[in-house]
Amino acid sequence: GAGVSQSPRYKVAKRGQDVALRCDPISGHVSLFWYQQALGQGPEFLTYFQNEAQLDKSGLPSDRFFAERPEGSVSTLKIQRTQQEDSAVYLCASSVGRGQETQYFGPGTRLLVL
């Protein structure tokens, strides 16, 4: 596609619910990243995929967070038993290759946990 797309754009969940956030990267991009952005802050790294391999999940805040990219294109970030502190914007980004390159971001999913 023309850019990175994410769905849903907005998600309201009750505390304790599970949510799934989808990212469609730019076609052919090898690398995919998930970031969490709190209000008034910069994005914080969550996890990194190179094709279907999850090479780094050091930023995931707890074992309630799980990400996958089974076929090396679309990725899903799943949050189990959501808590209020999970409320944030979740950004997905992709880049062409494997190294330190320009990352292209999607518009994000704004998650509100009540």
Next chain:
Amino acid sequence: GQNIDQPTEMTATEGAIVQINCTYQTSGFNGLFWYQQHAGEAPTFLSYNVLDGLEEKGRFSSFLSRSKGYSYLLLKELQMKDSASYLCAVGTDDYKLSFGAGTTVTVRA
């Protein structure tokens, strides 16, 4: 940990120049990026510096001094549409970006 500092807010007049400073102390360095983010939208790439010096791209320029751990983004001939948050990000290893908190620039008529 990574420490990336930039001012929280700046205000300038349409047609003026604004310089956004960014200082960093990171465990690794593999380039410095600037992104623009309008409220509720995706961050969009503006510039990349990996060597010392000034990179100019139209109305936007970015400068890097690796020895000082310092960068700035210069916005010239400000337009109302330049009102946005500007994010400084450091590539700290082979792929990861560490971001500052962002500088909100408000352009007044």
